[in-house]
Amino acid sequence: MTQRSSRKIIHIDMDAFYASVEQRDDPSLRGQPVVVGGTPEGRGVVAAASYEARAFGIRSALPMRTALRLCPHVIRVATDFDRYREVSRGIHEIFHEHTDLVEPVSLDEAYLDVTWNKQEIPFGHRVARVIKRDIRQRLQLTASAGVAPSKFVAKIASDLEKPDGLVTIMPHQIRSFLDPLPVAKIPGVGKVTGERLQAIGIDTIAQLAAASVSDLERQFGRRGQYLHLRAQGIDNEPVAPISEPKQLSSETTFATDIFDEDQMRYAVQDLAQDVAGRLRRRSLRGRVVTLKARYPDFETVTRSLTGGLYLDSAPPVFDIALELLRRTDARRRGVRLLGVAVSGFADDDRAAQLDLFDMEQKG
Ligand SMILES: [Mg+2]
Structure with a gap:
């Protein structure tokens, strides 16, 4: 099917999200180089870096030890996913004032199709401006937005003028832009x-x-x-809102491809912990553990294992995910993304969680 009239897609990406939430909530961190992530002793990696920290060359996915070497006075804060999820819910409330066609990519990133929007605002960039304003006023955070007729052009555009950017690409500008x-x-x-x-x-x-x-x-x-x-600028991928969660998953994309096995293991451990924590908060237990690995050439594989027991704690999820990681080519080829999911929920849990909106659930 060809798309004749052009769509209005917004890609929204929060600026240095975890670090910005920490700086917002603790005034002593404002204006300071801040990194969010695990301890250097525990071989933690940087989950987010404030713009002040980025000035020292610190980036997401760097080992925490390296971050400290680049900037010895950097302030490290432990991740607090519950709080980031809470903020993310507030952001999504703002999105849904404009459209229900919202496709979350992660806690701080989403695609919105505003071709038709609830407030009948005629231009995509105007919708984006209202969303950015509301995020700033209600949540004291900044977001960058890209507006374009397709998801992929919108995504490239949102990255161009970070932080607090807004870049609109009209259909006739796509080729000269790309x-x-x-x-x-x-x-x-x-x-x-x-x-x-x-x-x-x-x-x-x-x-x-x-x-x-x-x-x-x-x-x-x-x-x-x-x-x-x-x-050619052609991308007809629809914005696909998530429906009822069939699994809980967590994944992480590395800023640079990872070849170190220990680093992979620590990442899988973090992911298992995150998923298990959410399972317990929702009183869910799952029997199927899935590991997802994306190699540097972008080939993506998943490996699953159905266990005999229903799980809701990190150690067994981690053990199984690690075993599944060994069944991939990750060690040989390296990875740019790792994900862990738990599905196959026990029947009695299932009904209870149907109306829970899990914004990180993504296939
Ligand atoms: Mg972001």
């Missing part, structure tokens, strides 16, 4: 694909758009067509 950008801006183009494209002389999206589909298909198989379409 053309000069490096191919790595296309979601799914990681280091490996980027290097392979470079090897055949393709650095920019314009060059990718000019390449022949058959050449790309020869090089990249089915993904060749995807790459070619995106380079």
